[in-house]
Amino acid sequence: MASKRRGMCFVRWYGMPVDSSLDLPELARDFKYVKTIGISVFNERQSTSVHYGPLRLTLRCLYNLRPIDDENVFIDVAGRRHYWHDDPLFIFDDTLVHRSVNESDRLRYCIFLDVLGLRILRACLTSWSRRCVLASCPCDVCSMQTEK
Template sequence: MTKDQRKLIRKLAIAIPVLVVALYFIPIITIVFLVCGLIDVLRNDRKDPRLFTLYFMGNGMFTWLLSPFNLLVDLLSYRNHGVWKLDQLPPDCRAEVEEVLGTFKERRNEIIADIDAAFGSGRRGMYVYQWYGKHKIDNVAEFNKDFKYVKTIAVSVFSGRESTSWHFGPLRLSLRVLYNLIPVNAEIFVQCGNVKNYWHDNPLFIFDDTLLHRSVNEYDGRRYCVFMDIVRPSPVPGLISALLALVSVSVERINSIFYKNWKMIGSSKPKKTEAA
């Protein structure tokens, strides 16, 4: 018996009795969460045992608990492509994304130098300019304003040969935008389900991070990726933005769990800035 098989048996030994007790004492609520979880997890294209194990008994459990809310958000939003192209975003949202990416492209060397000075050594780091609308580092003037759609602006840094495991994000109120600042022709990619995006082929990747995904750097050097969260495209963007603002405090606490292995670089107090 392999190590993974033993781990699965241990998880089942805990999960099955808990499920039986929940079905006995709170059957309706339990069934609702099971049904919502199944609808949610089946959105993924890699329907294999690992998907269901991770979602219901691994790092996707929090995504499962939020599945009723996420499915409601789906009803308030446009069709979710899973993996998106830039031209599939609404024009005003796309304009903001291009504006931020334009600044990163123009000031790339300066930004990377700032990151290296602050990051020092470590496996993974996040250099944060804005985090769910809260202003952090303010040394790039172009990022010191309140955007309508762009809510997180940061740079994700991986040291050489550093990768994430397969995992799920918690909330579907936003989309994740990644842009590699130094594409290298090596085994460096982001993968969402069956879609594997090598940065040297396409430096921009936009996706729904509540789908199963991972990020891999099998290169000896550092990998720098712009890391943005944008408001989910919707016919009622104001409502989605309001919901995102409402849960931003909780999201920040949730992310302290999701990013516990990361060195978060950013001021602790938000900056006052002019409105966009």
């Protein structure tokens, strides 16, 4: 990683298996609602530009594998900031404007899944209601659930 800003390694891409250096047969199988599975690595002091997934009508599920206790490592989604040291799990609508930031002196690793379907959304809200952040939702209920 020393010569790269960021790297991504995929197991599945838009529902299709990808030849990869990751040997994870548990993740290579077909999942009904999971369309993309990968690992994202950010080198030290690297960030994405502000972007969005205009054609990916999915929820993006991110899980930080090594949360760093640093206020300079976070993701911003539609004006809301999520710090990885507060919770390694973050779920958001990929069509919203977002930006990932790692301004620390360490590598940042996240597993990510792109998940389709309202059934999955309902399951996320039910089982992870305290940890699931829907950055676009203006209602008081979602706002209360995301407060610590």
